[in-house]
Amino acid sequence: MASILIVDDDSQLRNSFGKLLGQEGHDIRMASSGESGVQMVREALPDLIIMDVRMPGMDGLEAFNLIREYDQRVPVIIMTAFGTTETAIKATKMGAFDYILKPFDIPEVLDLIEQALEAGRLAREHVEMGGAPNDAPAGALIGNSRAMNEIYKAIGRSAPTDALVLIRGESGTGKELVARAVYQHSERSGKPFLVINCVAIPDTLLESELFGYERGAFTGANTRRVGKIEQADGGTVMLDEIGDMPLGVQAKILRLLQEKKIERLGGRSPMDVDVRIIAATNRDLEEAVKEGRFREDLYYRLKVVTIELPPLRDRTEDIVPLAEYFLNRLSVEMDLPNPGISEDGLRFLQTYRWPGNVRELSNTLQKALIFNRGTAISHEELAQAVGADTGRxxxxxxxxxxxxxxxxxxxxxxxxxxxxxxxxxxxxxxxxxxxxxxxxxxxxxxxxxxxxxxxxxxxxxxxxxxxxxxxxxxx
Ligand SMILES: Nc1ncnc2c1ncn2[C@@H]1O[C@H](COP(=O)(O)OP(=O)(O)OP(=O)(O)O)[C@@H](O)[C@H]1O
Ligand SMILES: [Mg+2]
CATH class of the missing domain: 1.10.10.60 (Homeodomain-like)
Incomplete structure (x- = not known):
């Protein structure tokens, strides 16, 4: 459940929006003007703000500026009617999360809201390192193996430098969590943090998603669109799965790294931007370079500061603390008693190879917990739970x-x-x-x-x- 503030002078829209989001289980507050919206943000910071641009008195843009002065990270989605998109674009340029056009497509809006909430959560939650499994908060980095301690040191060294950081490791080893720790411990921690997954977005869209476009840049580009990098100006962008980035986009990223400039698609002049890039991949970049799928010059630039996350099977002493941590959290989250893990269960956890690493461990425990009937989680229950994930x-x-x-x-x-x-x-x-x-x-x-x-x-x-x-x- 998240707290969402809706700011709009149109009471009908406020109410229907409020009802819709209330049904999704969110806690809704409403303001009927820019002034009262800003006031309500100051009273209690919401997790997300959805705000109209055109309102009598203080308009959405002005309210947005005041909100940003007060807090840099709360995601704001701007609502706009046809004909006022220019203002909405201005707002995204100043760091609004995105804008939506009235009338809304409900599933699309709900999806966008989930994305914005996730972005806000990532930016806000402080990543603690090496905490004791029993009282570590959600999203903490657990593990006291020598390998993890090296990771903590690397995070500590690289975070304040503003350097480009490359995080490598198999799937599920914690790359995103480490990226967030770097961001949280950097001087930019009060500024936006955006994660862009280069595989999840189709090649043809990735470029416009990152760099934006001018009106008329291609068929269908009816208005100008501000890209994610421009939106994150002053902040940090995580380029996830960079090993899968198409070559054309790689060239533009290289330019960003070298000249701190970007250009919108169909744009006439480059713009200055100030973002820190954190990249992550589970790919063999060396191989990709050899095969011509990854630019060599970009590769050399990326690898200067590398944090390498070892697979879980190579740091077995972290498994039990991680398992205890997940079991604790999951039982609280799912409102189930924590049955603990039996001796043979622990042995199983330590000897299994965990091809899906920490994520697989967490998923396995979740399954075991759901099916558990009250006694300590056993070898059999765990074997069954992992089998469901990986067995042929x-x-x-x-x-x-x-x-x-x-x-x-x-x-x-x-x-x-x-x-x-x-x-x-x-x-x-x-x-x-x-x-x-x-x-x-x-x-x-x-x-x-x-x-x-x-x-x-x-x-x-x-x-x-x-x-x-x-x-x-x-x-
Ligand atoms: N050391 C750790 N301590 C606590 N939780 C962890 C740790 N490492 C990973 N996790 C958790 O495991 C899950 C997977 O981590 P994450 O998403 O960061 O992995 P990833 O390397 O980015 O994976 P992928 O390559 O599949 O994207 C997340 O829920 C994360 O919170
Ligand atoms: Mg990831």
Whole structure:
């Protein structure tokens, strides 16, 4: 649950927005003018602000400036009606997270809100290093192995220098967490921190996402768009999975590193920007350079300050503290008693190879905890929980299931052609998914919602929609 402030002079919009976000489980506050919006931010800083640009009295831009003077990190999404996009663009240029056009596309807006909340959380949560597993806060870096201590030192040395940092390591070793620690311990910690995942964004979009574009730069570019790098001016940008960045974008990043300049697509003149870059990859960059997929000049620039995260199997003494830490946190988060881990369970954790590293360890414990029936988590429970992640047999099972599912879909399509086949299948899948989650959690809606990654109100709405019966246990 996050606290969200909605600032708009239109009461109808405020209320419908408030209702929508309230249903998502967020805590909503509303202000009807720029002035009162700023006032409310000063009283209690929200996790996210959604603000109209055009309001009588103090407009959104002015309010945005005052909010930024007070706090640099709270994400702000600007709402704009057609015809006032120029102002919204100005706001993103000054560091607003993004803008949305009225009328809204609800799923898109909800998605953007989740992204903004995540960005705000990343920027705000301080990463503690090497804390004791029992009272370390969420997002702390756990581990006291020699390797982890070297990592802490490297973070401490590189953070204040403003240098480009490259973080390397297998998937799930904690690269993003380390990037955040570097940012948090740097002089830019009060400024924005944006993570851009170079694989998650299609090649054709990555360039415009990073650098923005001018109106008319390509078909469909109806307005100017401010890129993420420009938005993060003064702050830090993490380029995640940089090993997968297309060559054209690499050239532009190199220029940014050398000249501290960027150019929007279709732009006529370069602009100065001041951002610190932190890059991360799990790729073999040397190999990529050899194969011509990665620029050699960029590679040499990147590797000057490298933090190398060893795989978990090479620092086995961190496994038990990490497991204790995750089990503690997960049991609190999921509202389940912490059963502890048996002796043979601990031995299993220490001898398993963890191809998915820390993330796999955390996922495994989460699964084991959900299925646990009250006694200390055993070797068998853990073996079963990891198997689900990596085992070959399991993969084939999934294939069979998929085939079966495909047949069901075909049948339904044949029977309902031209009618509401899509809706019907989605409902059927939804009903099954929620039914299973309720089964696993003994009908406990809070736990089922957590398991599904839904808010409780959303889950309840679905239960009602699908007409599922749940036991009326006291929760
Ligand atoms: N040393 C650590 N202490 C506590 N939690 C950790 C540690 N390392 C990783 N984690 C947790 O493990 C998960 C994976 O970490 P993270 O996302 O930083 O990995 P990554 O290297 O970026 O992975 P990928 O390459 O798949 O993106 C996160 O939930 C993170 O908080
Ligand atoms: Mg990552």
């Amino acid at each position: 047999e399991q993969e084939e099972d999934v294939l069979d299931d998929e085939d079966r599912f495909r047949r069901t879909i075909r049948k339904a399509l044949a029977e309902n052609a031209g009618k509401n086949a899509f809706e019907m299948l989605m409902n059927r899948a939804g009903r099954m998914i929620i039914g299973e989650a309720l089964e696993i959690t003994d009908g406990n809606r809070t736990r089922a919602a957590k398991l599904l990654g839904l808010t409780r109100p959303t889950l309840i709405a679905r239960i009602e929609k699908y007409g599922l019966k749940t036991s009326t246990k006291v929760e």
